[in-house]
Amino acid sequence: MRFDRDFTHWPIGLHKVAEDVYAYVQGNGPYGNAGFSNAGFVVGPEYVVVIDTLGTNSMHDGFIQAIRSVTSLPVGLVIITHHHVDHVLGTHRFMPARVICHRQCRAHIAAGRDTMVQRWRNMRPLLAPDLEEIPVVVPDITFEDRLSIHLGERELQVFHPGLAHTDGDAAVYLPQERVLFTGDLFFNQVCPAAFQGSVKGWMAAVQGLLALDTEVIVPGHGPIADAAALRDMGRYLQLIQEGSEQAFARGLSPEEAFAQMELGSFRQWFDTEHRLLQDIQRVYESLKSPTDSQT
Numbered sequence: 092m093r094f095d096r097d098f099t100h101w102p103i104g105l106h107k108v109a110e111d112v113y114a115y116v117q118g119n120g121p122y123g124n125a126g127f128s129n130a131g132f133v134v135g136p137e138y139v140v141v142i143d144t145l146g147t148n149s150m151h152d153g154f155i156q157a158i159r160s161v162t163s164l165p166v167g168l169v170i171i172t173h174h175h176v177d178h179v180l181g182t183h184r185f186m187p188a189r190v191i192c193h194r195q196c197r198a199h200i201a202a203g204r205d206t207m208v209q210r211w212r213n214m215r216p217l218l219a220p221d222l223e224e225i226p227v228v229v230p231d232i233t234f235e236d237r238l239s240i241h242l243g244e245r246e247l248q249v250f251h252p253g254l255a256h257t258d259g260d261a262a263v264y265l266p267q268e269r270v271l272f273t274g275d276l277f278f279n280q281v282c283p284a285a286f287q288g289s290v291k292g293w294m295a296a297v298q299g300l301l302a303l304d305t306e307v308i309v310p311g312h313g314p315i316a317d318a319a320a321l322r323d324m325g326r327y328l329q330l331i332q333e334g335s336e337q338a339f340a341r342g343l344s345p346e347e348a349f350a351q352m353e354l355g356s357f358r359q360w361f362d363t364e365h366r367l368l369q370d371i372q373r374v375y376e377s378l379k380s381p382t383d384s385q386t
């Protein structure tokens with residue numbers, strides 16, 4: 092199955108971002124950018140490390156083709172940045188690789204393994220024909236805060252920044268190459284989705300990512316970027332947090348806050364119309380019960 096991707100305006104497909112380090116970038120689909128995430132991989136001396144495995148069958152095919160265009164080495168390790176379907180459903184294609192993720196990410200995948208594909212098919216019927224026969228793989232290695240993978244001379248630092256996009260996010264940082272794979276801790280030119288996380292926690296996570304020395308940042312959605320674009324997304328989160336806090340204090344409903352929120356150029360981002368209200372609602376939930384939504 093192929094989607095018309097002509098309406099995207101950023102370079103998609105395979106990008107070499109450092110020696111042996113690649114990003115695989117997708118454009119938009121029939122539901123805006125929703126479900127069309129990015130992935131990456133690092134070619135080691137003996138095996139390939141894959142970062143996220145994408146959503147539908149044709150996406151998996153495209154990604155594997157991209158890997159095979161640069162190396163015939165086996166994929167030995169898969170790092171999953173979080174449990175959302177558009178980042179995990181291709182994992183079975185890399186078996187018998189080991190699969191690493193944060194403890195909470197694994198818990199979500201284990202809990203949803205029998206239902207997550209069907210739920211996505213129901214939610215996104217236009218993607219359903221491309222979601223046939225996908226067995227969900229539950230990762231076998233988990234970590235709490237951080238771990239390092241040593242691929243020859245290269246180090247991949249995998250770390251969890253606390254509650255942000257979800258409660259099980261992981262980013263992958265290559266300090267020598269100054270490359271950062273963020274998973275959905277970074278949506279570039281696409282409205283970030285905070286429906287399962289914490290906007291405030293996410294703001295702190297962005298500050299942590301910005302403290303790293305980076306040249307290239309591969310977001311979970313949208314085009315490859317740098318720290319300036321990540322800082323921009325941090326400003327969006329701050330705007331939503333503060334705007335929602337003020338609206339909440341004035342007794343406005345989330346819908347009223349949504350109608351009044353001054354977004355400026357952020358309104359041009361993809362999917363804002365669908366996600367802004369969810370993001371505001373998430374802040375409202377945290378203000379009503381502060382204990383369960385912050386790091």
Ligand SMILES: [Zn+2]
Pocket residue numbers: 173175256275
């Ligand atoms: Zn996500």
